[in-house]
Amino acid sequence: MRRPKSSPKSLLDMQTAVQTLILGTAIGGVYALMGVGLNLIFGVMRVANFAHGALYMIGGYAAYYLTLATGAPMPVAVIGAMVVGGCVGYFVNAILLRPVYRSRLERPSEFTLIVTFALSLMATSAAAVFLTPNYRKFEGMWPDTITLFGFVSMSGDRAVAFVTALILLCALLWLVHFTDLGRGWRALTQNRMGADIVGVDVFRLANLAFATSGALAAAAGAVLVPLYLAYPTMGESVIVKSFVIVVLGGLGSIAGSLVGGFLLGWAEALGSVYIGSGYTDIYGLVIMLVVLLFLPRGLFGISEREV
Amino acid sequence: MITRPRRTEAAAKPSGRVPVDLVATGLRVAYERDVEILRGVEITAAARRISLVIGPNGAGKSTFLKAVAGLAPVTGGLVTLGGVDITRWRPRDLLAHGVALVPQNGTLFPAMTVRENLQMGGWLRRREKAWLGESIEAVVNRFNLPRHLVDRRAGDLSGGQQKLVEIMRSMIMTPTTLLLDEPTAGLSPKMASQVYEQIAALPGDLGVTVLLVDQNVRSSLAISDDVYVLAMGLNNDRGTARDITERLGEITAGWLRQGVSGAVKS
Amino acid sequence: MRSNPEKLKLLFAALAVVAAAALAYLIPSPTVLDAVVYFFYFLMLAASWNLLAGICGQMSFAHMAFCVTGAYVAASTANVLGLPMAAAVVVGALAAACAGLFVGIFTLRFRDITFSLATFAFAGVLTSWLIGASDITGGSNGMSAPPIFSGDQARAFVWLGLALSVVFFALQWLLLSSRWGILMRAVRDREPVARGLGVKATHLKVAVFAYTAFWAGLAGGYFAAYTEYVTPTMAGLENMGLVLGMVIVGGIGTVAGPVLGTLVFRFIDFFTRGYGGEYTVFTFALILLVTMLFLRDGAMGLITATLRRFRAPQERWHAAQPAAAPGATPES
Structure with missing residues (x-):
């Protein structure tokens, strides 16, 4: 990434840089929301959930149909989407991933990988089959453009998305650090065997982690519909980004994915302004590959303690 | 008579819990179909005593403990706790019935503080905050853990301290039986003797039945009451600690001979 | 050993190639x-x-x-x-x-x-x-x-x-x-x-x-x-999923598995093609999911298990012998 030159004569350049960083922060918040949810599952279960993008898509559609059917305002639609996403997440783990917890699988991580990958294919194609591949949109809470400091202009919906993401991130941090459930999750992340012998019910906690993660992904999908629309393949680029965030920040580290989300937001914003907007999806991936080369565990990676 | 109770969390209440014998009869374990690690082991851990299991490498000592704790695939035989069949129970259900396990490799949560680790020890009764606080306080006092360590990250403690915290954590639920797998593996002799000291006091102070598996034969013999010797997945010898200590040279010589014959056979 | 499984497999492979060649030669429909x-x-x-x-x-x-x-x-x-x-x-x-x-x-x-x-x-x-x-x-x-x-x-x-x-x-x-x-x-x-x-x-x-x-x-x-x-x-995710699915459905880690899996997928595609690619992917992803949940070794696993059941009793005795040998006690 090239840093913009901040010579005094180019105030305009400065303003562009600030505007870019603010836009990057705004989208970075939503990215962080996706990454944190994915990483929660990774930490608790040592599993990469390929269906995370599908949950994002489900959230977008759930919010769209809720507003369409009931005329509900956006906050209600987002909460509704979270409920739907949470339930889907819960049942995916409780029913489809049950063999991972309840029988002796030779390669549990491979099993989950394939099952969630199949699920994501199914969800995407089912959306195209049953909901048609059309783009859909509902009116956001704040469709006007807002102006900050006199020169930063940004769509109000983007601000709404950012604030929602921030609220949900805080709620998740509270859940993880100040409740028994969160303590159980952290225990599972840090030492699987230890959690087993103190009597943590892995299956139950994993179900709840999946539900939480699903709700967060659905919320991210729902708040972005007014900006990026809802369509069957909306989750595909998002899942790649979520993986980038998780690997960037370190597998299993909540703080890592927070940082990773914002880093990705900034990288994309700066890259598309200063390098070229055609390759937005690439910048994050390149950063991830570079980080992986030097820090194979990511920025905040926990040490793996396999038993 | 063997009964089969339901494995509910309700059993976690220690009220009226009396230390009872833990008995393994004809215990068999096989990870793969044809490869039996244990071939019918009989061991009784008598109530309020320290029972020690020793044996040469590959005798199945650790597997035995794992099998009792529900972490190894039991293919035959029974484990009973005071007449209750607990074969193949998960660690969670065992803990609810008063059987705690401290495995060989570290099982602390390294990024949590010692206090949080101890709180995790009371996971099954996590909703009873007052009880949990008292229990942690009691355990910290009982083991004389320096106060300033309580709010340290567990990963920052020394190896011996970590092992002690692990034992403390297993004591939060006031178990009647403690299964210990090589508690001093990788510790300095000084640290090891501290850990043994604490283990030796468990039956007398807390009325705990201890089943100890150890490589460190001499030190562990010094604190044990009953001793079982395993070899090649079978009972090889048994006796009181005094009896075995006297015949120790003869027994270990036997292990060496077996090792040689085993090597020749394969 | 009277029957040589390696030779049998080779025969099967040769038959498959001949059959495919014959089909290619005879098929009139573009x-x-x-x-x-x-x-x-x-x-x-x-x-x-x-x-x-x-x-x-x-x-x-x-x-x-x-x-x-x-x-x-x-x-x-x-x-x-x-x-x-x-x-x-x-x-x-x-x-x-x-x-x-x-x-x-x-x-x-x-x-x-x-x-x-x-x-x-x-x-x-x-x-x-x-x-x-x-x-x-x-x-x-x-x-x-x-x-x-x-x-x-x-x-x-x-x-x-x-x-x-x-x-x-x-x-x-x-x-x-x-x-x-x-x-x-x-x-x-x-x-x-x-x-x-x-x-x-x-x-x-x-x-x-x-x-x-x-x-x-x-x-x-x-x-x-x-x-x-x-x-x-x-290069899309969808095609990667299809390839992965073919291998899993057929039986991962086996030689004939991918052939069977690709056949299954081609049949589905052939009959759902008229409706659009989504239908194909949906049906195939469903089959993949069901395979993962109930038939983890895929079609090849199913075939091997069936063959084992119908094998001559004499041979079965040989197969069963080593497992019983170390004297596993019957569980009560």
């Missing part, structure tokens, strides 16, 4: 011929991914990325340098192998999930780049490619596909019966142990990765020459 060409395209992809993931144990998500590399390089060398398409396809495959070598050196340092994620990310980078760099690659419109054959295109491609598949399976058979086969399985099942015994696991994995990338690239070139067109959608 739709069916078209479906057969697609079959060989996916068979090469599935079989080579099976070698990498099923036998060497490396769950790569970059296979379609190598396929598309082969296709693009073939098309562009033919267009720009004026190479005949057949030579260009080989160049494309070699380029894919080089890409595999390069990517493999970087990503195979990681194990299990991290490896999968890294290859996934590589595939993502490549796809976005193909769409983004429209001045070089033609963007999402893709790039046209010259044909290999003149005249009866489809039938010629069926023959070519059959020949390439036979070559692949013959080479795989040689590979698996050599030292390499054992090493690959050792790395899959117990990588730390294999390393401890002195297997250069990373070298082995990179070699296998590059070799399978070669076949993916060859399949890509084959397909590009047939359709005379390449687009970035070839």
Whole structure:
């Protein structure tokens, strides 16, 4: 990434840089929301959930149909989407991933990988089959453009998305650090065997982690519909980004994915302004590959303690 | 008579819990179909005593403990706790019935503080905050853990301290039986003797039945009451600690001979 | 030993090839011929991914990325340098192998999930780049490619596909019966142990990765020459899922598994094609999911289990003997 030159004569350049960083922060918040949810599952279960993008898509559609059917305002639609996403997440783990917890699988991580990958294919194609591949949109809470400091202009919906993401991130941090459930999750992340012998019910906690993660992904999908629309393949680029965030920040580290989300937001914003907007999806991936080369565990990676 | 109770969390209440014998009869374990690690082991851990299991490498000592704790695939035989069949129970259900396990490799949560680790020890009764606080306080006092360590990250403690915290954590639920797998593996002799000291006091102070598996034969013999010797997945010898200590040279010589014959056979 | 299973398997393989050749010769319908060409395209992809993931144990998500590399390089060398398409396809495959070598050196340092994620990310980078760099690659419109054959295109491609598949399976058979086969399985099942015994696991994995990338690239070139067109959608997540699914449904880690899986998929595609690609993907993903949940060894697992049940009792006695020998006590 090239840093913009901040010579005094180019105030305009400065303003562009600030505007870019603010836009990057705004989208970075939503990215962080996706990454944190994915990483929660990774930490608790040592599993990469390929269906995370599908949950994002489900959230977008759930919010769209809720507003369409009931005329509900956006906050209600987002909460509704979270409920739907949470339930889907819960049942995916409780029913489809049950063999991972309840029988002796030779390669549990491979099993989950394939099952969630199949699920994501199914969800995407089912959306195209049953909901048609059309783009859909509902009116956001704040469709006007807002102006900050006199020169930063940004769509109000983007601000709404950012604030929602921030609220949900805080709620998740509270859940993880100040409740028994969160303590159980952290225990599972840090030492699987230890959690087993103190009597943590892995299956139950994993179900709840999946539900939480699903709700967060659905919320991210729902708040972005007014900006990026809802369509069957909306989750595909998002899942790649979520993986980038998780690997960037370190597998299993909540703080890592927070940082990773914002880093990705900034990288994309700066890259598309200063390098070229055609390759937005690439910048994050390149950063991830570079980080992986030097820090194979990511920025905040926990040490793996396999038993 | 063997009964089969339901494995509910309700059993976690220690009220009226009396230390009872833990008995393994004809215990068999096989990870793969044809490869039996244990071939019918009989061991009784008598109530309020320290029972020690020793044996040469590959005798199945650790597997035995794992099998009792529900972490190894039991293919035959029974484990009973005071007449209750607990074969193949998960660690969670065992803990609810008063059987705690401290495995060989570290099982602390390294990024949590010692206090949080101890709180995790009371996971099954996590909703009873007052009880949990008292229990942690009691355990910290009982083991004389320096106060300033309580709010340290567990990963920052020394190896011996970590092992002690692990034992403390297993004591939060006031178990009647403690299964210990090589508690001093990788510790300095000084640290090891501290850990043994604490283990030796468990039956007398807390009325705990201890089943100890150890490589460190001499030190562990010094604190044990009953001793079982395993070899090649079978009972090889048994006796009181005094009896075995006297015949120790003869027994270990036997292990060496077996090792040689085993090597020749394969 | 009276019946030799190796000979029996060889007989089956020969029969399959003869049957496929006869079909290719006899089929009059261009739709069916078209479906057969697609079959060989996916068979090469599935079989080579099976070698990498099923036998060497490396769950790569970059296979379609190598396929598309082969296709693009073939098309562009033919267009720009004026190479005949057949030579260009080989160049494309070699380029894919080089890409595999390069990517493999970087990503195979990681194990299990991290490896999968890294290859996934590589595939993502490549796809976005193909769409983004429209001045070089033609963007999402893709790039046209010259044909290999003149005249009866489809039938010629069926023959070519059959020949390439036979070559692949013959080479795989040689590979698996050599030292390499054992090493690959050792790395899959117990990588730390294999390393401890002195297997250069990373070298082995990179070699296998590059070799399978070669076949993916060859399949890509084959397909590009047939359709005379390449687009970035070839590298999409969907196609990777289909290839993975074919291997799993057929039976991962077996030789015949990918063949069966590709057949199943081609039949579904043949009958759902009229409705649009989503239906095919949906049906196939459903089958993949059901396979994972209830039939983890795939169609081959089912066949093996059935065969075992119907085997002569005398042979069964032999098979059952070692398990009973050490005297497992009956459980009460």
